[in-house]
Amino acid sequence: EYRLTLREDNADLRLTETMTAQQLQMLRTGRLDLALIRPPMTASEFPFEILRKERLVALLPEAHPLAARDGLSISDLAGEPIIIPAKRARPYAYDLVMAYFASAGLVPRILQETTEKPAMLAMVAAGIGVALAPDWTETLSRAGVRFRPIRDVALDPEPAGAIIG
Numbered sequence: 001e002y003r004l005t006l007r008e009d010n011a012d013l014r015l016t017e018t019m020t021a022q023q024l025q026m027l028r029t030g031r032l033d034l035a036l037i038r039p040p041m042t043a044s045e046f047p048f049e050i051l052r053k054e055r056l057v058a059l060l061p062e063a064h065p066l067a068a069r070d071g072l073s074i075s076d077l078a079g080e081p082i083i084i085p086a087k088r089a090r091p092y093a094y095d096l097v098m099a100y101f102a103s104a105g106l107v108p109r110i111l112q113e114t115t116e117k118p119a120m121l122a123m124v125a126a127g128i129g130v131a132l133a134p135d136w137t138e139t140l141s142r143a144g145v146r147f148r149p150i151r152d153v154a155l156d157p158e159p160a161g162a163i164i165g
Contacts, residue, residue: 054134056150061127067146074104081111081129089115
C-alpha cells in the first residue's frame, strides 16, 4: 500500500495494489472508492468507464518458427504447449485465454499455469511453451521472448476482460 497526503485539500490518497476480485470486494465494503480493474466477464454491479482496449499478443521463444512472422492467428497456436494465467489467481485472464481459443474452435494444450507475467515471460524465454497476453507485457521485454500480434481474434462481442476499465 502506498500513501500520499495532500495537505492543501486535506485529502488522503492511498494506492493499493491487489487483484480484481479483491478490489471489487474492497469497493463493496467501502475500503476503496475507486479501482482500476479488468471488468468481470459478466455484468458488473459497479459503473465503469473504459480507459483502454488492449491488443492480444503471442509470447514466443525467439527460436520458435512462428517468431519470424509479423502477426499470428489463434489457429497458428493450435497444438502448441501453452502457458496460461492460473485460474485460481487470475480467473478473468484464464477465462479470456480460453475464450480466445474457443472462438477459433480450439482447446489449448495447457502445459503450465502461472500467476505473474514475469514468470510467464521467463518460461517462454526458456522455451517451455508459448503464451497469450495483453500488449502491455511488451514493456516487460525479456531477452529470448518475441511478441507477435494476434490478428484474427473473432469474439463478438469482445469479452469484457479484454478491456481495462
